[in-house]
Amino acid sequence: RAYNFNAGPAALPLEVLQQAQEQFVNYEQSGMSLMEMSHRGAIYEGVHQEAEALLRELLGIPSGYKVLFVQGGASTQFAMVPMNLLQPGKKASFVATGSWATKAIQEAKLFGETAIAASSEADKYNRIPSLNEIVIPENSAYLHVTSNETIEGTQFAQYPDTGSIPLVADMSSDILCRPLDISQFGLIYAGAQKNLGPSGVTIVIVREDLIATPSMTVPTMLRYSTHAKNDSLYNTPPSFAIYMTNLVLKWVKAQGGAAGVEKANREKADLLYRTIDESGNFYRGFAQKDSRSIMNVTFRLGSEELEKKFVKESEAEGFVGLKGHRSVGGLRASIYNAVPLASVRALTEFMADFQKRNG
Numbered sequence: 001r002a003y004n005f006n007a008g009p010a011a012l013p014l015e016v017l018q019q020a021q022e023q024f025v026n027y028e029q030s031g032m033s034l035m036e037m038s039h040r041g042a043i044y045e046g047v048h049q050e051a052e053a054l055l056r057e058l059l060g061i062p063s064g065y066k067v068l069f070v071q072g073g074a075s076t077q078f079a080m081v082p083m084n085l086l087q088p089g090k091k092a093s094f095v096a097t098g099s100w101a102t103k104a105i106q107e108a109k110l111f112g113e114t115a116i117a118a119s120s121e122a123d124k125y126n127r128i129p130s131l132n133e134i135v136i137p138e139n140s141a142y143l144h145v146t147s148n149e150t151i152e153g154t155q156f157a158q159y160p161d162t163g164s165i166p167l168v169a170d171m172s173s174d175i176l177c178r179p180l181d182i183s184q185f186g187l188i189y190a191g192a193q194k195n196l197g198p199s200g201v202t203i204v205i206v207r208e209d210l211i212a213t214p215s216m217t218v219p220t221m222l223r224y225s226t227h228a229k230n231d232s233l234y235n236t237p238p239s240f241a242i243y244m245t246n247l248v249l250k251w252v253k254a255q256g257g258a259a260g261v262e263k264a265n266r267e268k269a270d271l272l273y274r275t276i277d278e279s280g281n282f283y284r285g286f287a288q289k290d291s292r293s294i295m296n297v298t299f300r301l302g303s304e305e306l307e308k309k310f311v312k313e314s315e316a317e318g319f320v321g322l323k324g325h326r327s328v329g330g331l332r333a334s335i336y337n338a339v340p341l342a343s344v345r346a347l348t349e350f351m352a353d354f355q356k357r358n359g
């Protein structure tokens with residue numbers, strides 16, 4: 001297997017891939033693939049319900065919240081959130097933390113007024129604004145945060161207390177990387193393709209009182225209420241992605257749940273950041289220390305030439321996906337839940353060796 005450090009779609013647990021392979025043609029002796037079955041049949045519905053129940057269990061999602069499986073990726077949520085939650089005379093407020101927050105803000109502007117509660121743009125988004133920098137504008141319908149900025153490699157260590165104003169979070173690149181207090185949030189959304197499964201399904205966790213009738217005209221498929229009323233079976237669901245997500249959730253449970261994967265994630269992140277910090281400025285972390293992500297580790301070398309060399313040589317050694325996003329440059333190692341510690345160890349050994357040869 002390659003050492004997969006892709007930012008998304010990302011590594012899946014090997015056990016999950018093997019299980020899916022075994023079950024693919026003849027699902028539980030049914031004589032059919034699950035992919036050939038009706039989404040209204042008992043077998044598929046069992047998988048669908050199990051995935052929801054596991055997500056509820058692993059994230060401790062209280063009653064009073066709906067869990068939805070929708071399509072269109074997190075990018076569609078950039079529009080669905082304001083379409084469903086923004087009322088006339090109110091603002092969609094944001095913490096501007098980087099590339100993905102910016103996309104969410106741009107999209108919300110299509111539907112109403114937006115406001116910035118705090119921003120780290122002046123620091124090239126190399127940090128998450130501190131909690132006391134965040135001032136929620138008056139008349140905010142909600143405050144939107146990007147829990148983990150996949151491109152810059154920054155992550156909220158704690159979330160702001162927004163009182164009666166719903167906190168909305170894009171958790172596409174860090175959902176289920178650590179335990180979470182769901183009651184802090186009004187709505188959470190995440191594309192599955194980093195920590196939860198393959199692309200094709202987007203998870204929405206939303207407080208029931210926020211999914212009443214939207215105040216603007218919203219197409220049926222883009223209303224949360226449509227999916228909530230129909231247990232995410234209003235139309236044909238992305239059954240393969242939900243099936244795979246269910247397998248990944250079982251895997252997470254076997255790792256000790258959210259606390260178990262957090263422990264492993266911190267070990268991987270600590271190892272990588274230590275290698276960067278102890279390199280005597282040969283490797284330079286992009287994110288400020290207190291904003292560092294345990295999912296996406298971004299770093300630079302002394303020159304772009306050296307960075308290119310690093311990417312090329314790492315690829316020859318079986319490492320995949322280490323080139324940074326074109327908007328930030330440099331290097332990025334995405335170490336989502338399914339990336340094994342052994343891959344990170346191999347990477348740090350490669351980094352030490354590369355430094356020896358080029359330092």
Ligand code: PLP
Binds near residue numbers: 073076100146148172
């Ligand atoms: N938000 C974050 C934080 C992301 O990392 C991504 C994708 O990488 C997106 C949103 C967009 O997700 P999608 O491709 O599912 O629309």
